[in-house]
Amino acid sequence: RWPPRSDAARCVLRSTLVELHAPARGCLQRAGYEAVLEYAERMERADPRWPLELHAEGLHNGLLRDSDRWHATFVSMCDRFGRLEDLLAFLDRRAPTSRAGALLALAQAYERRLDAALSP
Helix, strand or coil: CCCCCCHHHHHHHCCCCHHHHHHHHHHHHHHCHHHHHHHHHHHHHHCCCCCHHHCHHHHHHHHHHHHHHHHHHHHHHHHHCCCHHHHHHHHHHHCHHHCHHHHHHHHHHHHHHHHHHHCC
16 A cells, blocks of 8 residues: 555655755855854764764864865755754754745655655
8 A cells, every 4th residue: 555654664765855955055054164063063972873074073174175065965964864854943043044944844844744644
């Protein structure tokens, strides 16, 4: 029966929200390096699997060399780790003018839709 309605199915079907990556990068850029590095430090502490090159010290150097590439990498990894919504909420609190709140609402609406489609 489609769609499969279980927690396992939801984990498999929940993909990354690549459509939100470009606007999320814009939010990061508007929030500034300090906000990005603060969130990177949070991820270092929260998840031992967080990539070393995205730890605050290495990320800082990367952002100075090629900010577009490293913002993109950071957003992509946050999404892969299931933390894109958390990142957007953090940015909305830390830098309300970053427009992250509107993007967060969109991500949450997507998750609600997915939950409704996959709930038993």
